[in-house]
Amino acid sequence: MRADESGFEIExxxxxxxxxxxxxxxxxxxxxxxxxxxxxxxxxxxxxARGISTTVLRRLDLAAALNLAKMAPEAQSTLETAAKKLTxxxxxxxxxxxxxxxxxxxxxMLASTYKAxxxxxxxxxxxxxxVMIGRQPxxxxxxxxxxxREGYLSTVAGKAGGDLTEKTLKVxxxxxxxxx
Numbered sequence: 257m258r259a260d261e262s263g264f265e266i267e268x269x270x271x272x273x274x275x276x277x278x279x280x281x282x283x284x285x286x287x288x289x290x291x292x293x294x295x296x297x298x299x300x301x302x303x304x305a306r307g308i309s310t311t312v313l314r315r316l317d318l319a320a321a322l323n324l325a326k327m328a329p330e331a332q333s334t335l336e337t338a339a340k341k342l343t344x345x346x347x348x349x350x351x352x353x354x355x356x357x358x359x360x361x362x363x364x365m366l367a368s369t370y371k372a373x374x375x376x377x378x379x380x381x382x383x384x385x386x387v388m389i390g391r392q393p394x395x396x397x398x399x400x401x402x403x404x405r406e407g408y409l410s411t412v413a414g415k416a417g418g419d420l421t422e423k424t425l426k427v428x429x430x431x432x433x434x435x436x
Contacts, residue, residue: 257328263289264328265351266321270312272299277321285377287318342376345369346388353389358399364427366399367409367420374417382418 258265263280265290274296294311295304297339324331350393352362359380368384373381403409408427420428 257324264325267325268317268321269296270315270392271310271402272296272303273312275316277318277325279325279328284322284328287322291316342369342372345372346385349385350389350391353391353399355407358402360427361431363399363403363406363408366396366429367403367418368428370400371409371417371420374415378416379387427430 257268264276265276265278268277270276272295274294276292276294278290279288293308311424343367349362349365349369352359352365356362366389369388370381370385373385378384382397382400383393386393389396398407404411407421408424410421412418417427
């Protein structure tokens with residue numbers, strides 16, 4: 257494995273081919289973002305003369321590479337940092353809900369936390385968010401629907417998550433600067 261500030265790469269050999277799989281620095285939530293296949297330096301000409309075959313592609317061991325990538329120190333430290341931030345964000349949303357009810361600030365924090373959880377590849381992020389906030393999943397799902405209706409979070413068809421809107425970013429910015 258090779259790593260630098262932008263990400264890390266895992267290399268595999270398949271016959272006369274060298275396969276490099278690259279992940280960006282951050283939590284590893286799926287397969288590589290780039291795959292490069294080149295003839296190995298010591299590959300016999302007959303093994304590479306006809307190019308990359310479907311056999312070479314079928315032999316790519318993405319599962320093993322993904323497991324190695326998840327264990328990379330760069331991924332581990334980023335994953336721990338991201339998990340801590342998500343927990344803090346979820347707890348902050350719970351405190352806002354307890355003190356202000358379903359307010360503008362709560363909906364912005366809820367949308368932001370939900371998006372971050374979905375972006376990390378969390379399975380059932382609304383359910384996990386409900387645990388963090390201390391409410392039933394159905395309640396949090398209703399709050400997320402309200403956040404979408406009121407323009408804090410866009411919809412991504414068929415997937416968890418969405419994009420934060422300008423409205424949400426302004427609310428979060430005002431919270432960070434201490435404005436009310």
